[in-house]
Amino acid sequence: MNEKQVTPALLKRYVDGSCDASECQVVEEWLQNGAPDAEHSEAFYAVDQEALRDRLWDAIAPVEKVERRPRIWWWAAAAIMVSAFSIWFLTPDANSVHEMKHSMQTFEAKPGQRLTATLPDGSTVRLNAGTRIWYNLPFDERTLVIEGEGLFDIVHDPAHPFTVKTSKGKVRVLGTSFAVKSYRESEATEISVLRGLVACSTKKADFSVRLQKGESVRFNSKAMDNKSTIADEDIAPWTKDILAFKGQTFSEVIGELERWFGVRVHLDSPTENLGGAFRAKFINPTLKDVMQSLCFSLDLKYKITKNDIYIYN
Template sequence: MNSKDVTPELLQRYLQHDCTPEEEARVNAWYAALNDREIHVLPLTPAQQDLVERSMLRRIRQTLGEHAPMPYVQPQRARPSRLFYQIAASVAILALAAGAYWFTTRMPFHSGQVSRVTETRHVVNTSRTILRQSLPDGSVVWLQPGSEMDYPAAFAATERTLQLKGEAFFSIARDPSKPFLITSGNVLTRVLGTSFNIKAYEHAPSIEVSVMTGKVSVNIQDSIDNTTHADASSVSLVAQQRARYVKAQHRLEKQEGQDLPELDIWKSTSFVFENEPLRNVLPLLNEKFSVHIETENKALMNCLLRADLSNLNLPDILEMLSLSVDATYELEGNTIRLRGQGCSPLPNPK
């Protein structure tokens, strides 16, 4: 089912039970196809799920051209049916398609000395936010703006393979029987189950692999046939170590005993906020993750955050925070900028 056959207008009629039988069948087939493609959301606690569902109603209204005033305290709403949220999620996916695109095709997929034809997924982050993508084995990749990756729709029996251009953070599900192999330019990264960051921009002078947890093997590959030779340079990394491949010298070096600031935003932390104004929240996040988050509209500082942000990294926290206060965020160099209508100041107690 082609997503172009399903428009927000059609989904609106579907939600209002105003479709023809043919249109209803078209939406059902399209949604079933989305399920087959394993579209995932953030792992949420019940409190976070409630927050997402209430915020989803807002996003649906915006998608369908409806608007409602934004109060300074988000009201509780009756919980619609699960089917409604399934279709609501589809509306949101359709509306957010401008930020990232994904397609499946038949193409050769290479990894090490293995070459085969398989169904491959191609994901490109065309937004200015960090894109979270789940993989078939339960691993998760956070793709930086402008980055892209290719991976099989179903991993092989003996290995898991992925190709990366740009930068991404990986949290790989452990499976000793299936090593995870990531090709990025002339560098092959091999893991069993760990978390690490790869920075592999095409025109950058180097490729860097920085490890947060576990053990990682990094090898130089031949630039012609994309295979790893026995005499190629190789390093093994553990937590808080980095491998740097210098392209001009075709050399791999191991760096340790130094700060790895690229890992700061990926360290999980826990915050619980109970109607806390954003002016008090942002300084805590800035200090904890060594970042600079600012608001474009000062009225956002009046918004109250009520959320359980347990065991989340900064990108996931930003996603939940944006949902809660009706805002979006963008990366602008070293600055994270929040945009939104904002909230009215709380009335002064008498």
């Protein structure tokens, strides 16, 4: 199969998830080339572009792996692909790769880092470690995408609602402050409201849930939990240098440690299937403090060698 066989029918099958592996490869390679050329633009604009973008996000989501190093490689590869595809899909008139490169803004807080980004409308977002946002320029539609964790402070503009998209769904506001937690390896997106009102909707549902100050909700792409109450101090505790675990699994805790401290965690095979929930709060934590508490509670041992942590029985 070659590029000339990219048709509206093929793209529709891709969106529906009915393509075989070879057809998916053809479509994704075609998308990766950038903007559709004149010969194939009809195929692109003949399908639901939003649905095509959502399907593409699903396709490039990294597969969870036991070995930590390969998973980090896949995360980086997915991040590069998302940037390229988002530039294309969010550009209204995508006629050249050169033009698209100048239409997308990306901010990234790498593992072990945090940063604050000021958006073109004056809104701000504080990014936790291992978080990335990107949005189209000009910022007229006030829409951005996030992978990771951010605390938003949105400038009020009734005429232009602000939308934050994640791989599980989206949040829509007029002007408020709220926290989003939506790492790709997590099963759900979590939204907590510090001020104002927000509307949350799952990716594959036509309904939304409204949240007000002191309310929180978790959802995946298909379903949403019931709303719960949350204290202000429990919203984005990382902005106050507090590392908090509220019932996370062992695997989720490991992910938090890798992002917070910028380290790699290596697990002996007997520890990889540890279940249960870990609850703790660390103020201005050190890596040693967290590892001692974690391993003591699970009867494990650890060794720290520069940026590598080894956990074993």
